[in-house]
Amino acid sequence: MANQEIIFAGFGGQGILSMGKFLAYAGLEEDLNVSWFPSYGPEMRGGTSNCSVIISDEPIGSPLVVDATTVVVMNRPSLDKFESHVVKGGLLIIDSDLVNREPERDDIEVIKIPAQTVAEEVGSKKIANMVLLGALVEKTKIVSMESLLNALKHHGKEQFFELNKKALERGAEFAR
Amino acid sequence: MAEKVLMKGNEAIGEAAIQAGCQCFFGYPITPQTEVAAYMSRRMPKVGRVYLQAESEVAAINMVYGAAGTGVRVMTSSSSPGISLKAEGISYIAGAELPCVIINIVRGGPGLGGIQPAQSDYFQATKGGGHGDYKLVVFAPASVQEMVDLVQDAFDVADKYRTPVMVMGDGMLGQMMEPVEFKERPKKELPEKTWAANGLRGREKHNIINSLFLKPEELEDHNNKLQAKYKEIENNEVRYELYNCDEEMDLVIVAYGTLARICKNAIKMLKKEGINVGLIRPITLWPFPTEAFEKVMDKTKNGFISVEMSCGQMVEDVALSVNGRKPVHFYGRSGGMVPTPAEVANRIKGIVGGAK
Numbered sequence: 309m310a311n312q313e314i315i316f317a318g319f320g321g322q323g324i325l326s327m328g329k330f331l332a333y334a335g336l337e338e339d340l341n342v343s344w345f346p347s348y349g350p351e352m353r354g355g356t357s358n359c360s361v362i363i364s365d366e367p368i369g370s371p372l373v374v375d376a377t378t379v380v381v382m383n384r385p386s387l388d389k390f391e392s393h394v395v396k397g398g399l400l401i402i403d404s405d406l407v408n409r410e411p412e413r414d415d416i417e418v419i420k421i422p423a424q425t426v427a428e429e430v431g432s433k434k435i436a437n438m439v440l441l442g443a444l445v446e447k448t449k450i451v452s453m454e455s456l457l458n459a460l461k462h463h464g465k466e467q468f469f470e471l472n473k474k475a476l477e478r479g480a481e482f483a484r
Numbered sequence: 485m486a487e488k489v490l491m492k493g494n495e496a497i498g499e500a501a502i503q504a505g506c507q508c509f510f511g512y513p514i515t516p517q518t519e520v521a522a523y524m525s526r527r528m529p530k531v532g533r534v535y536l537q538a539e540s541e542v543a544a545i546n547m548v549y550g551a552a553g554t555g556v557r558v559m560t561s562s563s564s565p566g567i568s569l570k571a572e573g574i575s576y577i578a579g580a581e582l583p584c585v586i587i588n589i590v591r592g593g594p595g596l597g598g599i600q601p602a603q604s605d606y607f608q609a610t611k612g613g614g615h616g617d618y619k620l621v622v623f624a625p626a627s628v629q630e631m632v633d634l635v636q637d638a639f640d641v642a643d644k645y646r647t648p649v650m651v652m653g654d655g656m657l658g659q660m661m662e663p664v665e666f667k668e669r670p671k672k673e674l675p676e677k678t679w680a681a682n683g684l685r686g687r688e689k690h691n692i693i694n695s696l697f698l699k700p701e702e703l704e705d706h707n708n709k710l711q712a713k714y715k716e717i718e719n720n721e722v723r724y725e726l727y728n729c730d731e732e733m734d735l736v737i738v739a740y741g742t743l744a745r746i747c748k749n750a751i752k753m754l755k756k757e758g759i760n761v762g763l764i765r766p767i768t769l770w771p772f773p774t775e776a777f778e779k780v781m782d783k784t785k786n787g788f789i790s791v792e793m794s795c796g797q798m799v800e801d802v803a804l805s806v807n808g809r810k811p812v813h814f815y816g817r818s819g820g821m822v823p824t825p826a827e828v829a830n831r832i833k834g835i836v837g838g839a840k
Contacts, residue, residue, distance in 0.1 A: 329490070332490055336488060341663075342490070342662065342663060343661065344490070344662075346659060348515070348516055348655070367748075368745070369745045369748050370745055370746040370824070371656060371660045371662075371742070371745075372822055374824045374826075
């Protein structure tokens, strides 16, 4: 049974909502059930931002993820807030360039990626989110890399496609 | 088959209305439904229809009153405090027997409350809101797809009965994205709008639209006519879903909207522990699906639990439907707090006595 309940979290402007969207679109490419639910409200402007994405071959219950099979964090407050939400044996992906503490849990798998550095090497710090997303897809196999690239092709800006693709591939290397 | 697209609930409402032939949209921004108006402001002019941001919710609902009087399909949308402002207009529209669709993407109250998802407008939607003996047909979708289907049905039901119809979802349903398909819909046979105030068009006398009846005899006649119509709606338009209700059950949950999905997760969790729980999901909140209770009454050991994102509103209709035959329990969170499946499951274990 394919089922991933994911929380993406970071600062507004890091592309938190869009990395969730691309993953949801990739799930749709594979005809899986998907939901995407953003945090909405006063905390969005200049503050923390997060979204819940569920991809499953069963009908989706609550779109709000509480017990996450995977959590991706792009800042310290997000790690503080969501580390406890990872299920036992689940996956935590951290942008180690931006999170300045070690995770406390020892019952989960942790992948640390210097996503800002990697993204800069690829061409732009703005695509650090794609580096992390690449690792997530490679590790969880919830969708194929091909579906994710199709989602980017159909719903992303064309001029960034090659850059995004490179970022996804570099991220995937950290999960192998 | 039409292609599936990912859409936010709020935007899907807009597109569904446009495809249902909505000619006019009048609204006023309020979180968490603002994307409905934003979507309509982009799309309506492109398809040659009217989008107008009113100066207030009161103005918007009265624009709906006017447009509906001319016989065109019209919609407005808001969230809880905004719906309170519209309540007077809704009563007038019901009194004048005009069709329209009203969207409420509910946030926590009372007062300005908060902006997170809630279901605390159940009383307002089903028991009045405005003054007088009127009823609103209230649809409660549980997914973005169902939202699309029910918005389109809402226009048909409104036209068929000449009555306002509300589609009510919590903030989550407005904000979330899910795959949706805009299906080709068979054309419905609907009565011609011979009552519309749209010029003489060959008629000898012009039509007058009005909710004022100063003679008590006339007003009582009018009320009796409305009540007969509501009776017909109760007979024809009840909708609900039964989930996991085929076998003997330890308890039956009653829940609607997004929360019904959370309850389905709770039911799956409980099943693993040997506790069998069913679900009645009202899709129409009014008319309330009383008949659904008859189907499960003899099969539930510990009665019913109404699970709500409010302090206990639908539970009164549950109690009326059960009518003392079985116990009725309640579990609710409010203010924008969304219960988790585990919370619901724990509460149920407290009632049925844990794992067997």
